[in-house]
Amino acid sequence: MNNRTMIKLSASGDCITLRTFSKEYHSPQSFVFLENDLLELEEKRYITVSDIHSFAKLALRKTMEQGDILEIFFTWLSDAGGGKVSGRTETVRLSYEKFKAFAKESRENGIQLRVLSLEKHTGPKIEFQSRRNLKAVAETKALRKKLGKFLGNHFLKWQSGRQITVYDDFEPYSFFFQEQTPYGNGMCGGVILHGRENLEKAYYGIHT
Numbered sequence: 001m002n003n004r005t006m007i008k009l010s011a012s013g014d015c016i017t018l019r020t021f022s023k024e025y026h027s028p029q030s031f032v033f034l035e036n037d038l039l040e041l042e043e044k045r046y047i048t049v050s051d052i053h054s055f056a057k058l059a060l061r062k063t064m065e066q067g068d069i070l071e072i073f074f075t076w077l078s079d080a081g082g083g084k085v086s087g088r089t090e091t092v093r094l095s096y097e098k099f100k101a102f103a104k105e106s107r108e109n110g111i112q113l114r115v116l117s118l119e120k121h122t123g124p125k126i127e128f129q130s131r132r133n134l135k136a137v138a139e140t141k142a143l144r145k146k147l148g149k150f151l152g153n154h155f156l157k158w159q160s161g162r163q164i165t166v167y168d169d170f171e172p173y174s175f176f177f178q179e180q181t182p183y184g185n186g187m188c189g190g191v192i193l194h195g196r197e198n199l200e201k202a203y204y205g206i207h208t
Contacts, residue, residue, distance in 0.1 A: 005117040009099075011107040020074070020090060027090070028078045031056060038100075040118055051079035060096060068096040069118065069205050092117040124158055126151060130168045130175055142199045150191065150204040172196060181190055 006021040014035040020027040031051050037058070041047050046059045057073040070093070077087035094117060100177035102113050128134050137143045154178075155164045163180040173193040189208035196202050 004119060005090070007092060007094070007115045007117060009084060009102055009115055010112040011103040012110075017104050018072075020092060022090075025090060025099060027074070027076050028087070029054070029076075031074065053079060054087070070094045070096040070099050082134065089113055094118060095151075108116075124155060124179070125163045126155055126166065127163060128166045130166055133168045133173055134166075140173075140199060143173055143193070143202070146193075146202070146204055149193075154206060173202075185188070 004022075008019045008021070011016045016035070016038075017030045018034045019030045019078045020031070029052065031054060033049060033056075037047065037049050041058050041060060042111055046057070047057060048057050050056075054077050055075050059070045059071045059073075061071055072092050072094075074090045074092070075087065076090060080086040094115065099115070102115055105111070106113050137147050158164075158179070165178050165180065167176045167178075169176045169192065171190075171192060171195060175191040176188070177186045177191055187208055189206060192205055192207055193202050194205055
């Protein structure tokens, strides 16, 4: 909840107006999109639009769980005088289906709506379908920490994947993985323990 942003949305004619409010920041002004901007976005999946000093990059991302996600990367700029501008960047994520439904409701009823952005993507879900090797690692204190740290430093930072399925590898303490993305299977390979003759100094590496 702490990393979500409140968006005030109103629509009239072919314009959709947004303003953002979060614990850390309130946008200095509203940002206006045109209905034609959304049509172009649906075709190209990525566009840039501007309004006064500020601009925004819009992207549609396909997900397994939530359908199309609208990501808006705002760069809010204000006139600082002397030919200079000042500002900051901000990113919000919304269900695109709900975003269009809210815009339609606002336009038809002449009301302003408040919408909460989605939680920030925290990386793919990791699912183990490993029995033998995972049990062996779990029973070895030195390797439990090494594997947990390796997964956090690698798979949990992958933004494209929605799930990483981990299987037993034929090498002791090692694994085979398959990435699933919204578009099908992604990267696959091995999480291999190197130097297992000395488990205190051994380390995991990724092989694709």
